[in-house]
Amino acid sequence: MQSVVRLARSSSRAPFRRCLATTAAPSADALSSSSASSVSSRSAAIPLSNVEAQWARLTSEEKVAVHEQLEVLQQKDWKELTIDEKKAAYYVAFGPHGPRTPTSQPGDSLKILLATGALLGAAGVLFYAARALGNPPPKTLTKEWQEATNERALEMKLNPITGISSEGYKGKGFVQST
Amino acid sequence: MRTQMLSTVLRAAAVRPTLAARAAPLLARPSSSHAQESFESFSERYIAFFQNAEDLFEVQRGLNNCFAHDLVPSTGVVEAAVRAARRVNDYATAVRVFEGIKEKVENKSQYQAYLDELKPLREELGLSLKEELYTS
Incomplete structure (x- = not known):
C-alpha cells in the first residue's frame, strides 16, 4: 500500500519540484527549456574543482550552469563522486557566500584591537595635554581652604538641624579634596 | 443612571452562568496542559x-x-x-x-x-x- 503511494508520488515528482535557495538557484526553474540547451553547452566550461575560488566572480547564468551540473552529478552513486565534486556540491549549497557570508574577515579582530588601542591612546594624550596646558585648580579646592570653610560654617552655625552644625555630626563638612 | 447601571449588572449576573459554562474551557490556559512529547x-x-x-x-x-x-x-x-x-x-x-x-x-x-x-x-x-x- 505504502509503496503504491510512494510510486504515485515519485511519478508526480518530476514536473513539480520545490527547491530551497541552498541548492539550485531559484532562477534555474524559471529558465525555459529553450535556454537550457545553451546553458548545458556552457556548463562544461566551468571546472568544478575550482568552483570555490571562482564562485564570487561567476555570473548568475554560470552559477545556474554549475547548479545544474551538480544536480546531475548528485544523482549518481555518491561513492563515485570525486572529492572535488563533493566539495563543490557542499560549497555551492552551504558555502560562505550569499546569506552565509561571514560577518568578519580573518584579520578583523586584530584591526579592531589596534584601532581601539589607538583611540584610547589619543584620548589619553588629549587628556594629559589638556591637564598640562590648562590652568591649575582653583585655590578653593585645597584642603586648607575647605577646612577654613568648615570652621567658618561652625562659627556661623550653618545648617543646625541636619548639617555641619547639628549635634553628633560625623560628616566631612565642606572638605572634599584630599 | 444608577438604575441603568443596576440593570446592566443584573443582566450580566443573569447571563453569566451560561457564559461561564460555555467559556470555561476557553479560558483555561492552553499552556498549562501541554502534553510533553517524549x-x-x-x-x-x-x-x-x-x-x-x-x-x-x-x-x-x-x-x-x-x-x-x-x-x-x-x-x-x-x-x-x-x-x-x-x-x-x-x-x-x-x-x-x-x-x-x-x-x-x-x-x-x-x-x-x-x-x-x-x-x-x-x-x-x-x-x-x-x-x-x-x-x-
Missing part, C-alpha cells in the same frame, strides 16, 4: 516525516524543525534524514546533517559516538564529513 515519539515522528519527504524543500524544512529542539536527534532520525537526502539527490544536505549534529552535541566524544554509530550508513552511501572534505 523523545521516542519525537524520533518516530521525524523518522516518519523523513521517510515520506518528497523533495529537497521538505527535507530541509524537516531538518530545520528537527534540529530546532532542545535535544540531539537520535541516530534513527539522522539515518532517515540522510536517506531522505539521498532520495532527493542532495549530497550537501546529507553532509550538513552531520554538521548539525556536531553543532548540537555537548562534547566531542558524543559526536564521535554518533559518527561510530552511523559509520555503516556513511560507508554505504559514500558520504564524507565536512571535516574530511576540508582537511587542509
Whole structure:
C-alpha cells in the first residue's frame, strides 16, 4: 500500500519540484527549456574543482550552469563522486557566500584591537595635554581652604538641624579634596 | 443612571452562568496542559516525516524543525534524514546533517559516538564529513 503511494508520488515528482535557495538557484526553474540547451553547452566550461575560488566572480547564468551540473552529478552513486565534486556540491549549497557570508574577515579582530588601542591612546594624550596646558585648580579646592570653610560654617552655625552644625555630626563638612 | 447601571449588572449576573459554562474551557490556559512529547515519539515522528519527504524543500524544512529542539536527534532520525537526502539527490544536505549534529552535541566524544554509530550508513552511501572534505 505504502509503496503504491510512494510510486504515485515519485511519478508526480518530476514536473513539480520545490527547491530551497541552498541548492539550485531559484532562477534555474524559471529558465525555459529553450535556454537550457545553451546553458548545458556552457556548463562544461566551468571546472568544478575550482568552483570555490571562482564562485564570487561567476555570473548568475554560470552559477545556474554549475547548479545544474551538480544536480546531475548528485544523482549518481555518491561513492563515485570525486572529492572535488563533493566539495563543490557542499560549497555551492552551504558555502560562505550569499546569506552565509561571514560577518568578519580573518584579520578583523586584530584591526579592531589596534584601532581601539589607538583611540584610547589619543584620548589619553588629549587628556594629559589638556591637564598640562590648562590652568591649575582653583585655590578653593585645597584642603586648607575647605577646612577654613568648615570652621567658618561652625562659627556661623550653618545648617543646625541636619548639617555641619547639628549635634553628633560625623560628616566631612565642606572638605572634599584630599 | 444608577438604575441603568443596576440593570446592566443584573443582566450580566443573569447571563453569566451560561457564559461561564460555555467559556470555561476557553479560558483555561492552553499552556498549562501541554502534553510533553517524549523523545521516542519525537524520533518516530521525524523518522516518519523523513521517510515520506518528497523533495529537497521538505527535507530541509524537516531538518530545520528537527534540529530546532532542545535535544540531539537520535541516530534513527539522522539515518532517515540522510536517506531522505539521498532520495532527493542532495549530497550537501546529507553532509550538513552531520554538521548539525556536531553543532548540537555537548562534547566531542558524543559526536564521535554518533559518527561510530552511523559509520555503516556513511560507508554505504559514500558520504564524507565536512571535516574530511576540508582537511587542509
